[in-house]
Amino acid sequence: MGPIITYRRVAQLLSPAQTGVPKLSVPTGRFRGVSTHDAGRVAADAPLPGAGERGRRWVLHIDMDAFFASAEQLTRPTLRGRPVLVGGSGARGVVAGASYEARVFGARSAMPMHQARRLVGAAAVVIPARGSVYGVLSTQVFDTLRARIPVLETLSYDEAFGEPEELAGATVGEVFAFCARLRAAVRERTGLTASVGAGAGKQLAKIASGLAKPDGIRVISPSEQRGLLAALPVRKLWGIGPVAEARLRTLGIETVGAFAALPQAEAAAILGGAVGTALHRLACGIDDRPVAERNESKQISAETTYEHDIRTLAQLRTAIEAMAAAAHRRLSEDGRAVRTVVLKLKKSDMSIVTRSFTLPYATTDLATLTTAAKRSAIDPVELGPIRLVGVGYAGFSTVRQESLFPELDRDPISEMQEPQPISGPGGSVAASRVASGERLWYPGLDVAHPDFGHGWVQGAGLGVVTVRFETSSTGPGPARTFAADDISLSRADPLGSLG
Numbered sequence: 001m002g003p004i005i006t007y008r009r010v011a012q013l014l015s016p017a018q019t020g021v022p023k024l025s026v027p028t029g030r031f032r033g034v035s036t037h038d039a040g041r042v043a044a045d046a047p048l049p050g051a052g053e054r055g056r057r058w059v060l061h062i063d064m065d066a067f068f069a070s071a072e073q074l075t076r077p078t079l080r081g082r083p084v085l086v087g088g089s090g091a092r093g094v095v096a097g098a099s100y101e102a103r104v105f106g107a108r109s110a111m112p113m114h115q116a117r118r119l120v121g122a123a124a125v126v127i128p129a130r131g132s133v134y135g136v137l138s139t140q141v142f143d144t145l146r147a148r149i150p151v152l153e154t155l156s157y158d159e160a161f162g163e164p165e166e167l168a169g170a171t172v173g174e175v176f177a178f179c180a181r182l183r184a185a186v187r188e189r190t191g192l193t194a195s196v197g198a199g200a201g202k203q204l205a206k207i208a209s210g211l212a213k214p215d216g217i218r219v220i221s222p223s224e225q226r227g228l229l230a231a232l233p234v235r236k237l238w239g240i241g242p243v244a245e246a247r248l249r250t251l252g253i254e255t256v257g258a259f260a261a262l263p264q265a266e267a268a269a270i271l272g273g274a275v276g277t278a279l280h281r282l283a284c285g286i287d288d289r290p291v292a293e294r295n296e297s298k299q300i301s302a303e304t305t306y307e308h309d310i311r312t313l314a315q316l317r318t319a320i321e322a323m324a325a326a327a328h329r330r331l332s333e334d335g336r337a338v339r340t341v342v343l344k345l346k347k348s349d350m351s352i353v354t355r356s357f358t359l360p361y362a363t364t365d366l367a368t369l370t371t372a373a374k375r376s377a378i379d380p381v382e383l384g385p386i387r388l389v390g391v392g393y394a395g396f397s398t399v400r401q402e403s404l405f406p407e408l409d410r411d412p413i414s415e416m417q418e419p420q421p422i423s424g425p426g427g428s429v430a431a432s433r434v435a436s437g438e439r440l441w442y443p444g445l446d447v448a449h450p451d452f453g454h455g456w457v458q459g460a461g462l463g464v465v466t467v468r469f470e471t472s473s474t475g476p477g478p479a480r481t482f483a484a485d486d487i488s489l490s491r492a493d494p495l496g497s498l499g
């Protein structure tokens, strides 16, 4: 592991002439998971080890910290410092985002909401996702980044690679200063924090941002990269899946270093020619993949050959769920929504059957996509035994920013009242909603009042609704309770919470 680097020390080391900016002043923040307060214990006048070391190439990985939950805490200041769980709260609800305060308890994205809730306990704040708000913030983030890094390879709505030309041949200290300015710009534009990792290639940059989280910077210098890589578990290597990991484990290879120590020919023999060679190069720290704007891929899929043939519909459904989830993980990295779900079945006689289902709108919602895949299932009793099951997603929405979160924008109430043919998130707010004629309030709903302005429903029940009046620009606001049928209260556009 490299040295703990604080802004203070970098600011002392880099004169304005070197950085092109006056002394950096970003007062708060955490670096490599160590608070600046703790980091300050390192003698402030000690030289920054490695700051003068130059790298031929510097790739940055920029990743927003707990993006959905942070967006909620930004626009609803009362939630700052509290364990926030964003997502559906119903029986099948899944966590779309968890604040760091919730992660302390073990809550994670993609976890069933009931499980996350149990982990966090009574303090948990569960609110539905607001795709339109995240979409606006995502656009602001990428606009801010593009102004400083013209070529950006976006990985999802809150994550991107960049390779600023001006950093070619730069020192560790210069890279650190660049990252600090980038973070400050994102923070100033959006009010949200990003972590930034930097290294000699994409893989190292991504590992570095993981080490930087939350709210930090980590620059992996050329001299430390090999040692740092070597100590990582082999599954941390880009492209090592569970199968490859298991195969390496049986050979006693558990770290990237152990894998790198193999002769290249042996790596190729174990994992297959081209893949084995490519992974071995990554393990050795050789990663010359360019950073480039993404080409739109045609399909994202996952498939598995089963040891024993699938013979019942129940087994097939379970297999489809697993493959839909596996493909969905890749889809999440891509960041785009899809309309078409393809089911591929290979029979034990090796013949292949594919079926596809196209949704009326593009989505990234796992439950919706899984249901669509299961619709195409054919009973093995009729089809014959099945040895391979694959699920693929296609029909990508072309306008990325506008269709980032279509499913999150569905109205949970109307969805509940009119059961959709395809299940999705929502369906979840029934427990705490209040119905009063046509006026339905549920926690997390954006509302407006002529006297108090924009707010959100904190609680509803027993004929009353409690609203917290606040936006990103107000600071924590007052809570007021109204009769559920109070006509002065109305639904409001969630974007009003961006102040």
Ligand SMILES: [Mg+2]
Pocket (backbone or CB within 6 Å): 063, 064, 065, 066, 067, 158, 159
């Ligand atoms: Mg993120």
